[in-house]
Amino acid sequence: MTIRVAVVDDEELIRVGLRIILDAQPDLEAVGEAADGADVPAMVARTRPDVVLMDVRMPAIDGIQATRQLLATSALPPRVLMITTFDNDDYVYDALRAGASGFLLKRARPAEVAEAVRVVARGESLLFPAAIRRLVETHGSSGGPAGDRLRAARLTEREAEVLRLMSTGLSNAEIAASLFLGVETVRTHVRNVLTKLGARDRTQAVIAAYESGFISPGG
Amino acid sequence: MTIRVAVVDDEELIRVGLRIILDAQPDLEAVGEAADGADVPAMVARTRPDVVLMDVRMPAIDGIQATRQLLATSALPPRVLMITTFDNDDYVYDALRAGASGFLLKRARPAEVAEAVRVVARGESLLFPAAIRRLVETHGSSGGPAGDRLRAARLTEREAEVLRLMSTGLSNAEIAASLFLGVETVRTHVRNVLTKLGARDRTQAVIAAYESGFISPGG
DNA sequence: GCCCGGGTCACCCTTGTGGGGGATGCGGTT
DNA sequence: AACCGCATCCCCCACAAGGGTGACCCGGGC
Numbered sequence: 064m065t066i067r068v069a070v071v072d073d074e075e076l077i078r079v080g081l082r083i084i085l086d087a088q089p090d091l092e093a094v095g096e097a098a099d100g101a102d103v104p105a106m107v108a109r110t111r112p113d114v115v116l117m118d119v120r121m122p123a124i125d126g127i128q129a130t131r132q133l134l135a136t137s138a139l140p141p142r143v144l145m146i147t148t149f150d151n152d153d154y155v156y157d158a159l160r161a162g163a164s165g166f167l168l169k170r171a172r173p174a175e176v177a178e179a180v181r182v183v184a185r186g187e188s189l190l191f192p193a194a195i196r197r198l199v200e201t202h203g204s205s206g207g208p209a210g211d212r213l214r215a216a217r218l219t220e221r222e223a224e225v226l227r228l229m230s231t232g233l234s235n236a237e238i239a240a241s242l243f244l245g246v247e248t249v250r251t252h253v254r255n256v257l258t259k260l261g262a263r264d265r266t267q268a269v270i271a272a273y274e275s276g277f278i279s280p281g282g
Numbered sequence: 283m284t285i286r287v288a289v290v291d292d293e294e295l296i297r298v299g300l301r302i303i304l305d306a307q308p309d310l311e312a313v314g315e316a317a318d319g320a321d322v323p324a325m326v327a328r329t330r331p332d333v334v335l336m337d338v339r340m341p342a343i344d345g346i347q348a349t350r351q352l353l354a355t356s357a358l359p360p361r362v363l364m365i366t367t368f369d370n371d372d373y374v375y376d377a378l379r380a381g382a383s384g385f386l387l388k389r390a391r392p393a394e395v396a397e398a399v400r401v402v403a404r405g406e407s408l409l410f411p412a413a414i415r416r417l418v419e420t421h422g423s424s425g426g427p428a429g430d431r432l433r434a435a436r437l438t439e440r441e442a443e444v445l446r447l448m449s450t451g452l453s454n455a456e457i458a459a460s461l462f463l464g465v466e467t468v469r470t471h472v473r474n475v476l477t478k479l480g481a482r483d484r485t486q487a488v489i490a491a492y493e494s495g496f497i498s499p500g501g
Numbered sequence: 502g503c504c505c506g507g508g509t510c511a512c513c514c515t516t517g518t519g520g521g522g523g524a525t526g527c528g529g530t531t
Numbered sequence: 532a533a534c535c536g537c538a539t540c541c542c543c544c545a546c547a548a549g550g551g552t553g554a555c556c557c558g559g560g561c
Contacts, residue, residue: 219507232486234547237397247510254549264517264549266485267451273492280492438537453517466540473519483519483547 066184069095069112071103071129072146073121081116081176088177100124103133107141113184116167118146127161134162142183165261218259225252230269230278285403288314288331290322290348291365292340300335300395307396319343322352326360332403335386337365346380353381361402437478442496444471449488449497 068091070081075098082093095110097103100117101124107115115133119126126145134140142164164183167176218226228238239249253265262268272278287310289300294317301312314329316322319336320343326334334352338345345364353359361383383402386395437445447457458468472484481487491497 221508229485230489231397232482232489233397234483236547237400240400241397244508245510247512248508250549251509254551257549263451264453266448266488269485269488270449270451280495280498440538455517463538464540466542467538469519470539476519 065090065092066114066180067092067094067110067112068180069093069097069106069110069115069141071097071100071106071115071121071126072118073098074118077118077146084176085180091177091180100126100129100132103129104136107133107137112141114142114144114180116144116146116180117163130161130163144179144183218256222252222256222259225249226256226268226272226277229253229256229265230272284309284311285333285399286311286313286329286331287399288312288316288325288329288334288360290316290319290325290334290340290345291337292317293337296337296365303395304399310396310399319345319348319351322348323355326352326356331360333361333363333399335363335365335399336382349380349382363398363402437475441471441475441478444468445475445487445491445496448472448475448484449491 068085070078070085070093072078072081078096078098082096085091085093094112095106097106099121103115103117103124117126117130121129124132130143130145133143140162143162144165144167145163146167165179167179224242225238228241233241235249235253236246238244238253239246242249253268256262256268257264260268260271262271269278273280287304289297289304289312291297291300297315297317301315304310304312313331314325316325318340322334322336322343336345336349340348343351349362349364352362359381362381363384363386364382365386384398386398443461444457447460452460454465454468454472457463457472458465461468472487475481475487476483479487479490481490488497
């Protein structure tokens, strides 16, 4: 029932810190560590984590490569949460393509770390705080991995419907009128959509919808 | 208090479909139909609709001409919402010049149709989601009631820059920080962008940016 | 039986947003 | 000189939006 988590980072300080944070949660359990991407396959095979917190920059094999190997060679691969400083995240797109489920800021608070682990363990994704911004500005998703992420966000039918209406520019009240619902209900759905997409507001959610291919320009 | 709507389209299937959609809404009422622009004046005089959904292409008199006649000859003309497939939008300017209040995609979802009708019935224009396409970059022609709208859609460099940042999901404060401006300045630019695009809020503006090609998914 | 996810709706609270003004300076144009 | 578009910044105000929390009902799985 507990979520098994492994930590991959070349800095021991980070590993220890994350382990403490994780073990402090009743539903999380730190089951393994690795100091380099090269050690990941063996460690994962041994400890069978549900989620791997993976640093990007590491001496021998970096987090992107390690993630790619992991998801390509394993039968039931764990979810991978990339650890990033956000200072230089040109690799965001590469990480998504490699199959990462989301991003975790190194300066995230313990509660955020724990929650992020739970989210990806559920099979959902954590696109926003770090990722979409770069997706928009730099390379393209081109209906590729980002689309999988959004689909993996597992919106319920109602939430997807609300997101579609949000993406046409409707306000909460208008969505409510269109679906014959109360505004409070729409607000609930919108809130769930924002949470699941990691979006801060409806604008970011709509951007995510476009960037992921959930919505296509021109219809 | 119900909004009276008339449908003008040469395809009966479209007319029936729209009528069903409209009558399904408690606040909308389909009051008239016409199969060609030539029949519009008489039909409008008889049924006195608040909004006319007008197809562009019709056998004898097309939607542009019918709209022009309607708004020129009637004392209190109804609002006209052009129905378009968006395949060929060369007539967008002509439609706006003729006095159309907005555009409706033929593949629009029922909820969107209903909402579009409500919007134009309120006297607002609906440049969404079809018409923006060129407005951002291109400048319209001159003259006519819609000429101002088109000219107004020309964004200044600063406004375009702000729109770009809005389209990455940034808040006003974040845009201000990015451009080393005061928040009030950004608010002014945002307000101008919204006005020029006919958008009600930043979400609609971002949608317009995507729909117009001003922003493309994937950068 | 119970639990749980989904959908529905309610309340509180804070803040960002957007609409309405206006003011200033600056660089072109006429 | 007068004008105007543009950019910058200021005020007030109303309200939608978003976060947090809790509630109810339903249907399905344990």
